[in-house]
Amino acid sequence: xxxRYQGGPGMLAWAFHRISGVAIWLFLVLHVxxxxxxxxxPVLYDExxxxxxxxxxxxxxxxxxxxxxYHALNGLRIVIMDFWPAMTRYHREMWAASxxxxxxxxxxxxxxxxxxxxxxxxxxRFGE
Amino acid sequence: xxxxxxxxxxxxxxxGWELALWYLMRLTGLGLFVLALAHYLITHFxxxxxxxxxxxxxxxxxxxxAWRTVDWLMLTFVVFHAFMGMxxxxxxxxxxxxRTLLTMGLYAGALVIFALGTIVLITLPFxxxxx
Numbered sequence: 147x148x149x150r151y152q153g154g155p156g157m158l159a160w161a162f163h164r165i166s167g168v169a170i171w172l173f174l175v176l177h178v179x180x181x182x183x184x185x186x187x188p189v190l191y192d193e194x195x196x197x198x199x200x201x202x203x204x205x206x207x208x209x210x211x212x213x214x215x216y217h218a219l220n221g222l223r224i225v226i227m228d229f230w231p232a233m234t235r236y237h238r239e240m241w242a243a244s245x246x247x248x249x250x251x252x253x254x255x256x257x258x259x260x261x262x263x264x265x266x267x268x269x270x271r272f273g274e
Numbered sequence: 275x276x277x278x279x280x281x282x283x284x285x286x287x288x289x290g291w292e293l294a295l296w297y298l299m300r301l302t303g304l305g306l307f308v309l310a311l312a313h314y315l316i317t318h319f320x321x322x323x324x325x326x327x328x329x330x331x332x333x334x335x336x337x338x339x340a341w342r343t344v345d346w347l348m349l350t351f352v353v354f355h356a357f358m359g360m361x362x363x364x365x366x367x368x369x370x371x372x373r374t375l376l377t378m379g380l381y382a383g384a385l386v387i388f389a390l391g392t393i394v395l396i397t398l399p400f401x402x403x404x405x
Contacts, residue, residue: 164363167356167359167360167363168360168363170356171356171357171359171360174352174353174356174387175383175387178349178387178390178391179387179390181331181391181394182390182391182393182394184328184331184394184398185393185394185397185398186394188327188328188329191327191328192327192328195323195324195326195327198323198326199322199323199324199326203323204323207318207323210314211314211318214310214311214314215311218306218307218310218311221303221307222304222307224282224300225282225300225303225304227282228282228285228300229300255315255318258318258319259318262322262324268322270319271319272319272320
């Protein structure tokens with residue numbers, strides 16, 4: 147059902163957009179709930195954050211980042227075509243460009259988040 | 275004449291609530307492009323999840339009304355965008371009573387998540403000495 151709908155060159159873009167969107171929705175529900183815990187049960191909240199900081203948690207956050215980045219880039223491509231229909235001629239080029247950006251931006255983010263799971267310092271530290 | 279797009283939903287014809295939703299999905303999407311990606315980068319490049327205790331939220335992340343305002347704006351956008359997106363998914367795959375039930379469930383869920391987020395944003399104490 148997911149792959150049969152709509153068809154055409156935009157089908158993969160659409161399917162990924164839907165899958166990443168549902169995944170982000172699931173995380174949103176979890177995330178608002180855990181932040182709510184910070185107010186009502188800080189001890190439990192801190193324990194949940196230990197899970198986020200664990201190797202498994204970091205894999206999850208990296209996947210979340212991938213879903214976010216894809217959904218953001220493809221969403222931008224949709225908005226460009228919807229508000230500037232002449233750009234629809236370049237939908238394939240924009241699809242390719244979104245993957246180039248996905249890889250270029252995504253790899254440093256993945257390295258940043260996963261490094262502590264392998265015992266390395268996170269490479270980028272903009273905080274104090 | 276329908277407006278054809280390559281991956282987005284066609285702009286609803288005739289105006290009304292569905293057209294407003296169509297625009298609002300795109301506008302909140304643009305807002306979240308900045309707000310959500312910035313939020314993700316802040317929590318992974320300026321800080322690390324290993325230091326994000328409840329105390330850290332009080333003293334650093336939500337230490338000022340300005341940051342809480344930004345995050346409340348993000349909460350508003352993301353609850354709308356995520357739950358209305360799920361409504362589209364539900365409407366694509368279900369019909370009749372199941373569709374009505376799931377859609378109502380999504381609206382109720384959106385209210386609960388928005389309320390929980392708003393409550394913690396307002397009630398979490400400020401660090402001692404902050405305005």
